[in-house]
Amino acid sequence: MKPLPTTETVAVIGAGAMGSGIAQVAARAGHTVRLFDMNPEAIERGIASITRNLDFLVERGKLDAAEREATAARLVPTTRLEALADAGLIIEAIVEKLEVKQTLFAELERIAPQAILASNTSSLSITAIGSVLRAPERLAGLHFFNPADRMRLVEIVSGLATAPALAGQLFATAKAWGKDPVHTRSTPGFIVNRVARPFYAEGLKVLAEGAASPASLDAVMRDGAGFPMGPFELTDLIGHDVNYAVTASVFEANYGDDRFIPSLIQHELVLAGRLGRKRGQGFYAYGEGAQRPAPDYAEQAPRPAAVTLRGAPEIWAPLVARLEAAGVRVERAACPDGVAAHLAVGPVRLALTDGRTATRRSVDEGCDDLVLFDLVKDFATSDTLAAAVSDRASAPAWQAAAGTLQAAGFKLIQLDDVPGLLAMRTVAMLANEGADAVMVGVASPGDVDLAMQRGTNYPKGPLAWADEIGLARVATVLGHLLAHYGESRYRASPLLQRRQLAGRPLSQAAPRA
Known part of the structure; x- marks a missing residue:
């Protein structure tokens, strides 16, 4: 499928941060761009923002002065909707209200009968938006991520009536604009806003159980698991009103499925007006x-x-290799039947979490002095590690375990004894949600992993990460979380279960006969 020719005009409706960012992307790709807003001052602010961005690129040596001038010259401001009549592609980036978007697209269908119509909605149904159109096959989602000029991901969202050829052309166009497009079906949250929910939910749940401070939990996910930010600093950045609203929207759209249940802690922050950075107070000041x-x-x-x-x-x-490199002598011995691999320091055992609390596992394995450690991005290079000690352990057990993990070069953060600690349970739940998205046809495995890496800067695609951890281990973690909480949110995806039983990777599409 060929992209939209650069001889075609692109129209962007809405001159806010997102709309102006999309306009900049299209103009840099060589299109004449008509930037529409009913408010002339909004257009002025949008053009000024684009100009500052282009100047910054020139200063950094990423854009020459001639191209900067050519890009700026391609931007044509307008406050008249009728001026968009000759556009080949019209992208809407306005308020997230269904009725407003439906009214707009019905008008655009009349004004520009030949144009491709696209919505930048992050949460509304493309099927619902297109339901008022005479030709809903002309409408698709073209979901950029903020800031649109820098974020690589674009979700190409197909509603029930969207023509496959149109989605294919938008995919090719986004690629020609230097983006990493992915196809997704119009379902609540699309790919990113659906699959990312556990990243926030598990952090908030562990915080609610008093496992550690927000700063400590953020360090576990950032410096240990390798995410760009921890869940609390990230929600402060997004804004708790926005993040909570997305979670509530996905929860409601999925008929109250408790995989997406909002957090009471975050709701309290919203009620208090502690919305994060933009209000000067969230989890942090x-x-x-x-x-x-x-x-x-x-x-x-x-x-x-x-x-x-x-x-x-x-x-x-x-981790064992790090101990040996640090001069700790590592002796090797067989493991008792029914007991997972572990390090022994005298009577103290250290083992990777399997989703049980250390206390539960100490009972099951007959070892009171048990300490569990968390998952990290890379046990060879990560520098922060979370661990928890059984409530049955003797007083010296934590010291013996801590000294061992610190000798391997880890900065250690002690969590209260919560099941699955934080990184392991979060990654397992991200993979589980990604598997469910694949199973119900939201997106392919490759597009799920690409979307989460490009749209949220995750260190690894969650499906590929699950393959690396081992699907049996992921399923075991989920099973133990389900047993501990009795909450169906921890049920293992049928696709995850099938791939585990078949011995096939989760990150690859299933072979077809």
């Missing part, structure tokens, strides 16, 4: 002189001279 609280790192504990590795560590084998 942002006023003049405000300082971010530091994570609560564990105090340095004595390092062991030797430890015993029992069983095959698999994904955490690099």
Whole structure:
């Protein structure tokens, strides 16, 4: 499928941050762009924002002065909707209200009968928006991410009536504009806003259980699991009103499925007007002189001279290598039947979490002095690690475990004994939601992983990450979370279960006969 020729005019409706960003992208790609807004001052602000962005690119050596001038010259402001009649593509980026968008597109269908119609909606149904059109096959979603000029991802959203050829042309156009497009069906949240919900939900749930401070939990996800930001600093940046509203919208659209249930903690922040950075207070304070609280790192504990590795560590084998590189003697021995691989420091066991609390597992495995550690992005290079000790453990157990993990070079954060700790349960839930999205035809496995890496800057695609962890391990974590909480949100996706049983990767499309 060929992209929209640059000889075709692109119209953008809405000169706010998103609309002006999209206009900049299209203009840089070589299109004449008509930027429409009913408010002339909004257009002036939008053009000024684009100009500043182009000047910045020139200063950084990423755009030459001649192209800067040519791009700026392609921008044509207008307050007349009729001026968009000759556009080949019209992109709407206005308020997220269904009735307003329906009214607009019905008018655009009349004014520009040959144009491709696209909505930048992040949450509304393309099928519903197009239901008022005589030719709904002309409408698709073209969902950019903020800031549109810098974020690579674009979701190409097909409603029930969207013509496949139109979606294909928009895909090719977004690619020609330097973006990474993905196809998705018009379902609540599309790909990113659906699959990302557990990132916020699990952090908020662990916080609600008093496992650690927001700063400590953010450090676990940022510096340990490798996400660009932790869940609390990210929701402060997004705005709690916005993040809560998206969660509530997806929850309602899925008929109250508790996988998407909103957080009472976040609701309280919204009620208090503590919306994050834009209001100067969220989980953190942002006023003049405000300082971010530091994570609560564990105090340095004595390092062991030797430890015993029992069983095959698999994904955490690099942790063992780090101990050996630090001069800790590692002896190897068989692992008792029914007990997972672990490090032994005298009577103390250290093991990777499997979704149970350390207390529950200490009972199941007959070892009171048990400490569990969390998942990280890379056990060879990550520098922060969360761990929790069984409530049945003796007083010295934590010191022995802490000294061992610190000897491997980790900054250690102690969590209260919550099941699955934080990174492991979050990654398992992200993979599970991604698997469900694939199963119901929202998107392909490759597009799910690409969307989460390009749209949210995740360190790994959640489906590929699940394959790396091992689908059996992911399913076990989810099963233990389900048993602990009794909440159906932790039910394993049928697709995850099938791929595990078949021994096939989750991140690849299923073979067809």
